Amino acid sequence: MANAAKLLKNNIGKLLASNQALTSQAAFVGIPQDKDARDDDAPINNATIGYIMDHGAPEQNIPAREWLRPAIAGAQPKIIKQLEWGAQQALAGNMEGPDQALNRAGLVGQNAVRAYINAGISPLLSDSTLVARQRRGRAGTKPLVDTGQFRNSVTYVIRKK
Numbered sequence: 001m002a003n004a005a006k007l008l009k010n011n012i013g014k015l016l017a018s019n020q021a022l023t024s025q026a027a028f029v030g031i032p033q034d035k036d037a038r039d040d041d042a043p044i045n046n047a048t049i050g051y052i053m054d055h056g057a058p059e060q061n062i063p064a065r066e067w068l069r070p071a072i073a074g075a076q077p078k079i080i081k082q083l084e085w086g087a088q089q090a091l092a093g094n095m096e097g098p099d100q101a102l103n104r105a106g107l108v109g110q111n112a113v114r115a116y117i118n119a120g121i122s123p124l125l126s127d128s129t130l131v132a133r134q135r136r137g138r139a140g141t142k143p144l145v146d147t148g149q150f151r152n153s154v155t156y157v158i159r160k161k
Contacts, residue, residue, distance in 0.1 A: 018090035021098040027106035029072060029113060029156045038149050046153040053144055065121045065143050068113060075112030079105045099158070106156030117144050117151045 036047040044052075056064030072079075082105040089097020120142045125133075130141060138146055145151055 014093055017095065018087075018093075018098070021090055021095060022087055024160055025098070025102055025158055026161050027102045027109065027156050027158055029106060029109035029154070030068060031153045032155065032157050035153045035155055040147060040149070046150050049150050050154075053150075061126075063123050065123070067117055067121055067144060071113040071116035072109055074116070075108055078108045078112075082108060102158050103156075106158065110154060110156045113154045114151055117154070118142070 031047045031050050033047070036045040038046060042049075050067070052062060053065045053067060054069075056062055082101050085104075086098045086101020089101065121144055123143070125141060125143055133140065133146060140146060
């Protein structure tokens with residue numbers, strides 16, 4: 001019994017450090033400011049496009065096309081699995097486990113959002129948008145995928161809470 005108490009006492013520091021590592025940071029998926037620039041002559045950046053697409057702009061006849069929340073919600077079981085793995089690693093004494101788990105969870109979220117966009121988001125593009133794309137030499141018909149710059153700007157970052 002004395003050995004069990006000593007073992008518990010010796011691991012309290014690791015347990016506290018593990019808890020700190022698990023709760024002091026978070027993974028965020030979206031379009032960070034350093035990734036929102038475009039390579040074309042677009043008058044707005046990718047983050048602004050994302051906001052407009054997510055919420056719509058009725059005055060411009062642009063319907064809302066949610067692209068972030070549904071994709072992350074669909075990936076949540078995989079994201080949780082990564083975070084659980086990180087917690088297990090931290091409790092086992094692997095202090096790099098939480099950081100690895102956050103990066104893995106962020107990558108799962110990033111890939112889920114990109115795949116969601118690639119799959120096509122409703123509503124479909126209007127005829128006038130399709131004609132405008134054709135005039136620019138674009139054949140794609142999927143919303144949010146014209147040049148690929150917007151989709152490719154979706155990434156993840158790890159930040160302190």
